[in-house]
Amino acid sequence: MVLSSPPAAALAGDEARALLKALADPLRLQVIEALGQGERCVCELTGELGLAQSKLSFHLKVLREAGLIDGRQQGRWMYYQLRPEAIRALQQWLGELASSCQTPAQPCC
Amino acid sequence: MVLSSPPAAALAGDEARALLKALADPLRLQVIEALGQGERCVCELTGELGLAQSKLSFHLKVLREAGLIDGRQQGRWMYYQLRPEAIRALQQWLGELASSCQTPAQPCC
DNA sequence: AAATTAGATCAACAGGAGTTGATGTATCAA
DNA sequence: TTGATACATCAACTCCTGTTGATCTAATTT
Known part of the structure; x- marks a missing residue:
């Protein structure tokens, strides 16, 4: 079990976007959830x-x-995990986002 | 500042997907990052x-x-924050994903 | 070496998401 | 009440992303 996450480098907006985009597909999310249980063969x-x-x-x-995800080939099978x-980095990026968003607007225009 | 997040109900896969999809656009991400600084008028x-x-x-x-995001109308202006x-819920969903993914595959096929 | 199997890649196609410019609606000012 | 401003909505179009079926490559078996 992972008790403390590795320091997870801060994510640039672009990098976060790439991760989000890859996750934002129903089929890919099924794959991700399956891999959430552990490594799987194709x-x-x-x-x-x-x-x-x-x-x-x-x-x-x-x-x-x-x-x-990462893949490793074994014989003629391919295992992905x-x-x-990546997940932790995105998680952290979201956290930063949520932390400072409560500032009220100064009246505009 | 938000020190402890509200209990953030566990997210179903579909709900997570909807959030991810909404975030996974370059322009919307710019909006989100702007609102990360606090409330803004349109x-x-x-x-x-x-x-x-x-x-x-x-x-x-x-x-x-x-x-x-949430909007509130004030006179003829619209403020969003x-x-x-939502962010916290997604964050938590990602956390659950990352926690159990290290299980090695049993040799398949 | 020939046949089989796992998985990657490719080309053609289809559908959906984002863009644009115009129009609609509500609020405020004159 | 008339005009102006802020924002939402709509229809037409464009382009990108995912799907499908076929083909390709590499490892394995016989």
Whole structure:
């Protein structure tokens, strides 16, 4: 279990956006939730989620390129897992956002 | 300042997805970051971000419907602010995701 | 070496999300 | 009451993102 998260470098707006965009798809979110349980082989994911192979592969690529998941090849299988650093970084970015948003507006115009 | 977040009800996958989708747009993220500084009037946002009025209005609507921001009308001006509950809920959802993802896969197939 | 299997990649297509300019509505000023 | 201002909404268009089925590559088995 991860008790304390690694210091998670502060995220630039662009980086946060890339992560959010990769997460903001129903199918990719299913994949992410499945990987939230632990590492999975592609063939397991295909079965669990009932997806066409090329479809899953497409979304795994998006997640990989966003840095949300990592893959390791073993023989002819491919295992993917979440990258908790990415999740933690996004989490932290959200936290900063929420911390200072209560300032009332000065009357404008 | 918000020291402890309100208990933030656990988020269903669908709800998390809606929040993520609303956040995953470059323009909306700019709006969100501006509102991260505190409440803003629409005319201020238009100026700060250099946006066409109808464009901004469109994105504010998306954010409002996702529950990420709240608006209050004052005279003929509209003030928007972030809803920290929404941010916190998403933050928590991400945390749960990251906490159990290190389980190695049992060899599959 | 030939056949099989896992997964990645590609091209063509389809649908949805964002943009733009115009119009609508409510509030305030003159 | 008339005009101006702030913002929302709408219709038409554009473009990007995801889907589908086929093909490609690499590892494995026989």
